[in-house]
Amino acid sequence: MGSANGLTSAQGTQPLFSFGVISDVQHADIPDGRSFLGVPRFYRHSLLVLQRAVQNWNNQKRPQFVINLGDIVDGYCPKHKSMSIVKKVVDEFGKFNGPVYHMIGNHCLYNLPRDKLLPLLNISNLDGHAYYDFLPSPQYRFVVLDGYDISAIGWPQDHPHTLKALIFLEEKNPNLDKNSPMGLVGLDRRFLMFNGAVGKEQLEWLDAVLQDAAKLKQKVIVCCHLPLDPGASSQEALLWNYDEVMDVIHQYNCVKVCLAGHDHKGGHSIDSHGIHHRTLEAALECPPGTDAFGYIDVYDNMLSLIGTDRIESIDMEFHS
Numbered sequence: 001m002g003s004a005n006g007l008t009s010a011q012g013t014q015p016l017f018s019f020g021v022i023s024d025v026q027h028a029d030i031p032d033g034r035s036f037l038g039v040p041r042f043y044r045h046s047l048l049v050l051q052r053a054v055q056n057w058n059n060q061k062r063p064q065f066v067i068n069l070g071d072i073v074d075g076y077c078p079k080h081k082s083m084s085i086v087k088k089v090v091d092e093f094g095k096f097n098g099p100v101y102h103m104i105g106n107h108c109l110y111n112l113p114r115d116k117l118l119p120l121l122n123i124s125n126l127d128g129h130a131y132y133d134f135l136p137s138p139q140y141r142f143v144v145l146d147g148y149d150i151s152a153i154g155w156p157q158d159h160p161h162t163l164k165a166l167i168f169l170e171e172k173n174p175n176l177d178k179n180s181p182m183g184l185v186g187l188d189r190r191f192l193m194f195n196g197a198v199g200k201e202q203l204e205w206l207d208a209v210l211q212d213a214a215k216l217k218q219k220v221i222v223c224c225h226l227p228l229d230p231g232a233s234s235q236e237a238l239l240w241n242y243d244e245v246m247d248v249i250h251q252y253n254c255v256k257v258c259l260a261g262h263d264h265k266g267g268h269s270i271d272s273h274g275i276h277h278r279t280l281e282a283a284l285e286c287p288p289g290t291d292a293f294g295y296i297d298v299y300d301n302m303l304s305l306i307g308t309d310r311i312e313s314i315d316m317e318f319h320s
């Protein structure tokens, strides 16, 4: 199982490359609490999970880069501390010896508007959008989606995307509290204010990126804070228009794996087109002394997630 540079692998062959993953750090300098459904949340300890993750990735010298699946700060963070806490968490990520790719989550947007948040997360897009792609190797392209493109949080109150989201929520969710799924049935339970949608322009961009990737015979990993498949997530955590996004993705056969956060318990599914969907377990919900981070070895025909503690390891095989 050994190899020239010291890497070992599940297949006995050397991975093309590896990258680190972590999600939902949701740090705040506040006492432990619970989710709405009573699940314990450890706001201070989550920073220690991130610190151990970075130490682990650096010691291994294996991951080339790291992907943060979103929500680095919690909504309960006192607002006068939002900027300093976001900077603190970003600085912890910065101790990794390589690039870190961030994406936005609802909790980031409770703390800071897009124009303040995106520069801190090194997402440089002039019009405030937070979707982008990158190529760590000639064979693989990563697509990072902005799940809060159409959203009632993060954009200015009079922004067309805020207004669109508010109208959408009014239509789809009759509750006064638009975060409440009460009375919503089945997949309609995703129509909550803490979720969002991928807008028309972004869908067109995604289509163009996938067309290009298919032409270049690149495999694609799609990352989004919000899960894209009901099999890998609670109904309440899905992207509003996950179905439209998957319709675009399913037109091509280049997307092999979709990674997400947001649904803290995690999940995995293989959809009707053989695409793996892996929702990562949250760093926030690790009781003191436990962890939730991992790294993914990338091969021609498989992504192998090696998880620590609460992140379950899995081999995600596909046709190359």
Ligand SMILES: Nc1ccn([C@@H]2O[C@H](COP(=O)(O)O)[C@@H](O)[C@H]2O)c(=O)n1
Binding pocket: 034, 035, 036, 037, 177, 179, 180, 181, 194, 236
């Ligand atoms: N089943 C649920 C889940 C959530 N809510 C509302 O969402 C808010 C945020 O939830 P957290 O999981 O982050 O605690 C919560 O305050 C509720 O308003 C809900 O109504 N029903």
Ligand SMILES: O=P(O)(O)OC[C@H](O)CO
Binding pocket: 071, 106, 107, 194, 234, 236, 237, 262, 263, 264
């Ligand atoms: O990340 P939160 O705190 O908004 O929680 C999201 C829920 O887990 C979705 O079901």
